[in-house]
Amino acid sequence: MLLLRKIIFYIFALIYLILCPLIVARMLGFVISSRNFQLVKTGLVYVDTNPPDATVYIDGHLERQKTPLVIRDLIPGDHFIRVESSGYQDWERNIPIVGKEATVLANILLIPEEWPIKTISSKAYQNIFFADDDILIATNSVLKDIDIFHTTLGLQENFNQDITFETIPLFSPNSIYAQGRLVRLFHAPQNPFILLQANINDKPKFLWVNLRENPPLIEDISDLFPEIPSRVSLDNSNDENIYAVYPQHIYRISIKDKAIYSQEAVHLKPFASNLPQRFLINDKNDLLLHEGRWIRLFPEEDFGTAQTYNIARANPSTDMYFEERNGKLFFLDETSGHLCAAQILPYHPMLNIPIPDALRFKKDANKS
Amino acid sequence: MKFNYSKENLKGRQARLQRFLEILPGACSWTVLLGLVLLSMFLPFAAAVIMVAFYLSWIMRVLYSTFFMVLSTIQLGIENKTDWMKRLKEIDELDFSRVKTPPRAGSQWPQRISSKIYRRQLEELKASKSLPPKSRDIYHLVIFPVIKEDRDIIEPAVEAIARQHFHPKQMVVVFALEERAKPEIQEAVFRLEKKYKNAFLDCITFVHPAAIEGEARVKGANTTWAARHSAEFFKARGIPFENVIVSCFDADTVVSPHYFACLTYHFMVSPQRQRASFQPIPVYHNNIWQVPGFARVVESGSSFYQLIEATNPEKLVTFSSHSMSFKALVEVDYWPVDMISDDSAIFWKAYIHYDGKYQVIPMYVTVSMDVASAESWLQTFQSVYKQKQRWAWGVENFPIVMRAFLKSKQIPLYDRLRLGFKLFEGHLSWATSGFLLSVIGWFPIIFARREFAESVVYYNVPDIRNTIFTLGFLAVCITIVLSLAMLPKTKTRHRWLLKVVHAVEWLMVPLILVIFSALPALHAQTRLMLGRYLEFWVTDKKR
Numbered sequence: 019m020l021l022l023r024k025i026i027f028y029i030f031a032l033i034y035l036i037l038c039p040l041i042v043a044r045m046l047g048f049v050i051s052s053r054n055f056q057l058v059k060t061g062l063v064y065v066d067t068n069p070p071d072a073t074v075y076i077d078g079h080l081e082r083q084k085t086p087l088v089i090r091d092l093i094p095g096d097h098f099i100r101v102e103s104s105g106y107q108d109w110e111r112n113i114p115i116v117g118k119e120a121t122v123l124a125n126i127l128l129i130p131e132e133w134p135i136k137t138i139s140s141k142a143y144q145n146i147f148f149a150d151d152d153i154l155i156a157t158n159s160v161l162k163d164i165d166i167f168h169t170t171l172g173l174q175e176n177f178n179q180d181i182t183f184e185t186i187p188l189f190s191p192n193s194i195y196a197q198g199r200l201v202r203l204f205h206a207p208q209n210p211f212i213l214l215q216a217n218i219n220d221k222p223k224f225l226w227v228n229l230r231e232n233p234p235l236i237e238d239i240s241d242l243f244p245e246i247p248s249r250v251s252l253d254n255s256n257d258e259n260i261y262a263v264y265p266q267h268i269y270r271i272s273i274k275d276k277a278i279y280s281q282e283a284v285h286l287k288p289f290a291s292n293l294p295q296r297f298l299i300n301d302k303n304d305l306l307l308h309e310g311r312w313i314r315l316f317p318e319e320d321f322g323t324a325q326t327y328n329i330a331r332a333n334p335s336t337d338m339y340f341e342e343r344n345g346k347l348f349f350l351d352e353t354s355g356h357l358c359a360a361q362i363l364p365y366h367p368m369l370n371i372p373i374p375d376a377l378r379f380k381k382d383a384n385k386s
Numbered sequence: 387m388k389f390n391y392s393k394e395n396l397k398g399r400q401a402r403l404q405r406f407l408e409i410l411p412g413a414c415s416w417t418v419l420l421g422l423v424l425l426s427m428f429l430p431f432a433a434a435v436i437m438v439a440f441y442l443s444w445i446m447r448v449l450y451s452t453f454f455m456v457l458s459t460i461q462l463g464i465e466n467k468t469d470w471m472k473r474l475k476e477i478d479e480l481d482f483s484r485v486k487t488p489p490r491a492g493s494q495w496p497q498r499i500s501s502k503i504y505r506r507q508l509e510e511l512k513a514s515k516s517l518p519p520k521s522r523d524i525y526h527l528v529i530f531p532v533i534k535e536d537r538d539i540i541e542p543a544v545e546a547i548a549r550q551h552f553h554p555k556q557m558v559v560v561f562a563l564e565e566r567a568k569p570e571i572q573e574a575v576f577r578l579e580k581k582y583k584n585a586f587l588d589c590i591t592f593v594h595p596a597a598i599e600g601e602a603r604v605k606g607a608n609t610t611w612a613a614r615h616s617a618e619f620f621k622a623r624g625i626p627f628e629n630v631i632v633s634c635f636d637a638d639t640v641v642s643p644h645y646f647a648c649l650t651y652h653f654m655v656s657p658q659r660q661r662a663s664f665q666p667i668p669v670y671h672n673n674i675w676q677v678p679g680f681a682r683v684v685e686s687g688s689s690f691y692q693l694i695e696a697t698n699p700e701k702l703v704t705f706s707s708h709s710m711s712f713k714a715l716v717e718v719d720y721w722p723v724d725m726i727s728d729d730s731a732i733f734w735k736a737y738i739h740y741d742g743k744y745q746v747i748p749m750y751v752t753v754s755m756d757v758a759s760a761e762s763w764l765q766t767f768q769s770v771y772k773q774k775q776r777w778a779w780g781v782e783n784f785p786i787v788m789r790a791f792l793k794s795k796q797i798p799l800y801d802r803l804r805l806g807f808k809l810f811e812g813h814l815s816w817a818t819s820g821f822l823l824s825v826i827g828w829f830p831i832i833f834a835r836r837e838f839a840e841s842v843v844y845y846n847v848p849d850i851r852n853t854i855f856t857l858g859f860l861a862v863c864i865t866i867v868l869s870l871a872m873l874p875k876t877k878t879r880h881r882w883l884l885k886v887v888h889a890v891e892w893l894m895v896p897l898i899l900v901i902f903s904a905l906p907a908l909h910a911q912t913r914l915m916l917g918r919y920l921e922f923w924v925t926d927k928k929r
Contacts, residue, residue, distance in 0.1 A: 020698070020699060022457075023697055023698055026454075027450065030446050031446075034442060034446045038442050042435055045435070045846040045850055046842065046846075047843075060842070062842050064845065090846075118842055119840055119842065120839070120840050120841055120842050
């Protein structure tokens, strides 16, 4: 047994001494060329698409694995990659490969042949505002026509299936304010309160709405506004404070205490009456932009000519909102004024640094 | 070589050297672990290359060990069927001056292998001219140290000795009872002594006084006390020490029925029988089905480790319950009385005393012990952890052995380097491998920054690791099969279900590697490094 042990030990030691440098060289990207049997530096390309499971061709050769995938042992130089997925436009680029380096094509956003867009409201609106968490407020000139939508509805469902977006009126038809007319709406992102300036029976009223409550709690705080302010700003750091801006002075209004404080030197955050009209999506610099009548997509481009894709036409004076959690874009259709949703990202990307194949967990869990 | 195998009473340069060598293993383990964490963060390429080289060496070691584990298990199965008493009789009757043809082999291949080993051993014995005493002249001294083990634990162990194939009247059973043991424990021991008085040549209890100067509260002090008094017993009866084999067993050690016949055989056929320890294969079957799954896997792993070690007598060190020449024990002045790891320390003490001319002879026979077990799952968890930490405290031998090796001129330099390296590397990999495999190996990827994430290394390391781990899983599968074959049968109705559960339990190996192997080893080394010496802790045993 001792002799056998020694023999086997030396065999294993020899195998190790031979294998170790070879494996380390392989790990560093060196392979032995089949042409001249010389050690050559190679690179690799990592291809990940949104949505995944796309077919990849490199220099015309079909890769057996679907995206996300790593294509190894590529000789330095340009390689032509084509990505195909049913229902989406082909993605083609010449990708430069550098020895010992990985070219990362992370979260390539595949452009659908036709953008999936659904009309989710039966009536027309004048504008939309995003408030707290997933609450979208679609407004009209009459208060009873203001509705609330939850943007994360249908987070896990397939967009192609029927998803019913429940319309929740902000004011019940029996409300004393129902027939009032909306003048202005003040809100701040991630703030559960909104302030409505309305004319009720031709009298100016300020209504403080708590969207956290179900149904929303509405309180008339007109007494806190002796004059009509030129604008009102909601304080994100303190839900219960608002700032009323007048030509000569600013008042801090504490909703909780029902008190008005003169505020001479207050640093007001930029007035957030409008939602941002641009969104960086897909966990990188793919840009979603509301430009004039068009909502357009500008995918980040590292290896080819930058391209623009028109998604939908929207009223230029209205806002849009992109819900990161389910990759949906909400906007008002230019012609009908109906609230619409477009599925921009089929999957929610997890990390900005790609995970190598061997460590990858299934993306299916993130399927939306 | 005359050498005081102790860390106590050192002065000047020796004290400083001892302290430096105490710090060395822990410092190296921490350097490896923290070094790789820092490398992963700041030089991920270097960390990845080192990790891949380590993974590869690990898998080679695993496959190599698995191969010998399989061979060793096969040999254990073969030798389990050997009629050792018949062999003792044959050796007794052999005329070595005339013998030319060794006994015939049987018709089955296991018998033929066993017979071949037997013939070779006889040839070596004949060539050595170191002829053994007759088996009827060989006596066994069996020492059971007792401090908190109750009758339920000790009696099956004594009963197993009474049921030996070897003549019980050539055996002396000694209870090494601690004076500080509880009265009910002491009472139980005395009752056992009375019960088994006539079953053996004698059954004696020696009570070890609680406070003897120069002794620590360790098992070695207790067994040494009992062995010294046993020497008086043999002297008084005119039994030469060279005819006595001493076995120091944990109180829960249940030996297989042919243990002492097998031990006597190995003693007889070993030319250097007076300078040898005899190491059985420890298995933990006494309560294996009553303990939580993780404990079952941990102890099955320990048995397999000993099976693998058994194939390498050149580097084998005594572990747990084992036997040795009583003459050697007396000559080396018994077990260390101030060390926790007395089981391995006695080998090193003898190895140094005899200038490297001391060996451990593996025996393919099992001794069954208890898996550390307590009242609750959590307490069992703690017990198993503490037991592993105590085993890992064997690192306390490293500084003493190294001091002896530095001083020794008689032990060949090659042997000193070989064994010194094995001792050091063994403890280093014990404390680090689990962490490197289960945790730190992932760090280069986890801490990856953009420049590393855009290198081929970032993508290739996980692939290489996965391939290596798949091979490692193959070794785990082989271990599962062997484990299922070796485990004792249960009386439950759904035996197959238990076996399936046990097979699944082996999937805990990555966790166990960290929690019950690397962590206690690192803990022990850190304590030694900081000079916070461990105190002997008696493992909880419950049936």
